Amino acid sequence: MDLNIIWFILITVLFIGFFFLEGFDYGVGILLPFLGKTDTERRIIINTIGPVWDGNEVWMITAGGALFAAFPHVYATMFSSFYLALFLMLLALIARGVTFEFRSKDDSPTWRNTWDWTLCISSAIPALLWGVAVTNLIQGIAINEKMIYVGTFFDLLTPYTVIGGLAFLFVFIFHGAMFLSLRVENSTMIENVRALSLKVGIVAAVSFVACMILTYTNTDLFASSLAAISLILAAILFVAGYAFAWLKKYTLGFIMSSLAIVLTTIAFFAGLFPRLMVSSLNPAWSLTIYNASSSVYTLQIMTVAALCLVPVVLIYQGWTYWVFRKRVTAKNLEY
Amino acid sequence: MDAVLLSRLQFAITSTYHFLFIPLTLGLSLFVALLETLYVKTNNDRYKQMTKFWGKLFLVNFAMGVVTGIVQEFHFGMNWSEYSRFMGDIFGAPLALEALTAFFLESTFLGLWIFSWDKLSKKSHLVCIWLVAFASNLSSYWILVANSFMQHPVGYTINNGRAEMVDFTALLTNPYVAGQFSHTVLSGIVTAGFFVISISAYHLLRKTHVELFTSTMKIGLVWTIIGLFAVMGSGHLQAQSLVNTQPMKLASLEALWETKNPAPFTIYTSIDQDKQKNSAQIAVPSLLSFMVYNKPEGEIKGLKDLQITSEKQFGAGNYIPDVPGLFWSFRIMVLAGILMIAVAFINALLVFKNKLSQYPIALKCLLYALPLPYIANSTGWYVTEAGRQPWMVVGLQKVSAGVSQNITNTEVWISLIGFTLIYTVLAIVAVYVAIKFIKKGPETPLQSVKGGRV
Numbered sequence: 001m002d003l004n005i006i007w008f009i010l011i012t013v014l015f016i017g018f019f020f021l022e023g024f025d026y027g028v029g030i031l032l033p034f035l036g037k038t039d040t041e042r043r044i045i046i047n048t049i050g051p052v053w054d055g056n057e058v059w060m061i062t063a064g065g066a067l068f069a070a071f072p073h074v075y076a077t078m079f080s081s082f083y084l085a086l087f088l089m090l091l092a093l094i095a096r097g098v099t100f101e102f103r104s105k106d107d108s109p110t111w112r113n114t115w116d117w118t119l120c121i122s123s124a125i126p127a128l129l130w131g132v133a134v135t136n137l138i139q140g141i142a143i144n145e146k147m148i149y150v151g152t153f154f155d156l157l158t159p160y161t162v163i164g165g166l167a168f169l170f171v172f173i174f175h176g177a178m179f180l181s182l183r184v185e186n187s188t189m190i191e192n193v194r195a196l197s198l199k200v201g202i203v204a205a206v207s208f209v210a211c212m213i214l215t216y217t218n219t220d221l222f223a224s225s226l227a228a229i230s231l232i233l234a235a236i237l238f239v240a241g242y243a244f245a246w247l248k249k250y251t252l253g254f255i256m257s258s259l260a261i262v263l264t265t266i267a268f269f270a271g272l273f274p275r276l277m278v279s280s281l282n283p284a285w286s287l288t289i290y291n292a293s294s295s296v297y298t299l300q301i302m303t304v305a306a307l308c309l310v311p312v313v314l315i316y317q318g319w320t321y322w323v324f325r326k327r328v329t330a331k332n333l334e335y
Numbered sequence: 336m337d338a339v340l341l342s343r344l345q346f347a348i349t350s351t352y353h354f355l356f357i358p359l360t361l362g363l364s365l366f367v368a369l370l371e372t373l374y375v376k377t378n379n380d381r382y383k384q385m386t387k388f389w390g391k392l393f394l395v396n397f398a399m400g401v402v403t404g405i406v407q408e409f410h411f412g413m414n415w416s417e418y419s420r421f422m423g424d425i426f427g428a429p430l431a432l433e434a435l436t437a438f439f440l441e442s443t444f445l446g447l448w449i450f451s452w453d454k455l456s457k458k459s460h461l462v463c464i465w466l467v468a469f470a471s472n473l474s475s476y477w478i479l480v481a482n483s484f485m486q487h488p489v490g491y492t493i494n495n496g497r498a499e500m501v502d503f504t505a506l507l508t509n510p511y512v513a514g515q516f517s518h519t520v521l522s523g524i525v526t527a528g529f530f531v532i533s534i535s536a537y538h539l540l541r542k543t544h545v546e547l548f549t550s551t552m553k554i555g556l557v558w559t560i561i562g563l564f565a566v567m568g569s570g571h572l573q574a575q576s577l578v579n580t581q582p583m584k585l586a587s588l589e590a591l592w593e594t595k596n597p598a599p600f601t602i603y604t605s606i607d608q609d610k611q612k613n614s615a616q617i618a619v620p621s622l623l624s625f626m627v628y629n630k631p632e633g634e635i636k637g638l639k640d641l642q643i644t645s646e647k648q649f650g651a652g653n654y655i656p657d658v659p660g661l662f663w664s665f666r667i668m669v670l671a672g673i674l675m676i677a678v679a680f681i682n683a684l685l686v687f688k689n690k691l692s693q694y695p696i697a698l699k700c701l702l703y704a705l706p707l708p709y710i711a712n713s714t715g716w717y718v719t720e721a722g723r724q725p726w727m728v729v730g731l732q733k734v735s736a737g738v739s740q741n742i743t744n745t746e747v748w749i750s751l752i753g754f755t756l757i758y759t760v761l762a763i764v765a766v767y768v769a770i771k772f773i774k775k776g777p778e779t780p781l782q783s784v785k786g787g788r789v
Contacts, residue, residue: 047450050449050450051446051447051449051450051451052443053446054443054445054446055442055446058442061438062435062438062439064408064409064434065433066431067427068412068423068430069427069432072427073420073423075411075416075419076412076416076417079409079411079412079413079416080412080413080414080740080742083413083742083750084746084749087413087750087753090405090754091753091757093402093405094402094406097402098399098402098764102768105395105771146740147420150741153746294423294428294499295499295500297499297501297503298428298499298500301428302428305431305432305435306435313435313439316439316440316443317443320443320447323447323451323454323455334449334450
């Protein structure tokens, strides 16, 4: 297996980590104003992701950095093509990042309510935009022979990519609800989470299936059997997750929503392989793991570094979840 | 304005804003770790109070640093994608390593530190903050490795129309990075020190929590004064290395148009960049040569000669950066340093003779001196980055060649205005929150509010 393929897999792993972890962070953030009936409840909800959200966000930053290091042309083309979309995402991520720190630092209800809605909206924007971005990668955008995007911002918004965005958004909300049901203690809150997750879950399932059908008609993802099987399995597991939520088997519900996200990510990357960005103008102009990569030397160094460091990160991040395994109660809230 | 100029402006605004918070993160993480170490060693609750008080301010500042850091990472791809193509083989590696070695560590253990006061043992909790402090400073090393390459490229070859890495160790041991890294970390220590002593001065002036803040003042002053001397030393070494690594930057800092041996150090002059000459000069003879070579003679190349050399090497063009801007930024930075030393020394003398309460004027000076480290940090970075113009990577790629080809003026205007607005709003909010907590003083846990509008 050559280094380019190893790096394709590593990038996939980073995006899996990002969508799985930030998926529930975004979901919890979006649900906050709808589920928190009192200030204490809202603080409990924020504190379920309080210790971990920043570490989770680093998966995205690392995925970006890894793209830069291993496939600089993909980094350059992707970030400049999605200019305005990323600008919006950055505004959201800036607002989101400071919300945790600022929200409970003033007693005024208006202040806190404003930040709660900020967290909701600033979590929804990146969730939606990542769905739009991923579906654009596989559908193909107008990349010319110099790897430069020649379309506009609005060309990125097609029915398929908008449905893709909605699918990501609602799957993340459901995922967040499953996470919350495992992290809060109050049984009324858990019941509220369940009621909402059953509503959101239907929208999520419908948009996910719609996205899957459009993926079949608009892209060549199903040409890869690994991608096809992963995507179909993801849909089945998501529906299973919904059933478990209905049955109040929340642990299984969370496992299923997690697996659905992991498999969806695998499906899109497997569908892309060996490309990373598809050109809609000419298949030969697509960015692949070969024409967009760094030199062998750089890939060698980065491979050694990544293979040593990623397991260590997994161990200490995993340990964090162990330290915070107890459900969050109204006592000892930090945020 | 075209997309190049707008993108430069946007990057300058983002990085200047980002670097308002970063030095404090670097230094204050270490300071908080020190305080918690004292708490664990002595079991004295006062140190715990201090740790929590400064820790809270650290967190507000840290959040601001993190969110602007993400913008920095994205800018390279969004606005400077041609640069990213040309340099990605070299520049991407330290960035990815920064995320893998430092960002994960810092964010994960900071989360643990905030939330695990009663979940972990005292010692494990202490380890968390030391890991945060280590990771913050480590991340500055990686990003400065990347930046140093732009100032002084090493360990590369030009292949396939781009710069490719051939020697990773050369990149890590770039002679430029040692000076930059030590100067940055030390200025972080000074910034944190000044932050601590200025805020302590505020409470001592108001006579609130006097015991606690007298004790912080003492620790803070020792910390700051050591930091100030070290930062000046490292700055001196860094400036000395410029004669080999970036002679054009050195000559611009000194507004030295003609090659001279020995070269004088100019204290004041009026610079005419278009006519390439100075008037009304106040200078100390031979001092520049002495500062660079540690002896009263030695040739310093002037801007005109360096321009000719550059034209021979790279073809026609203007290779001289903004001389008045560099000249004055450098002097403002140095002056800010001198003022900081003066204020810190006076207060140190008074506090260790237990006479500080008799001289509120000294405390007032200290309080109003808080902007000084920030001024020094910003002007220092201006010198570093404006001093490599017109190059993005010195000798390899010009700034104008690095900009994304597909972004329009409208797009950059939108993002420029959007970022500037959100930065302004957040600065106001962050300062509001910080002042609130500074006034409140140590330890009152956050409360839930009743009857919140939901």
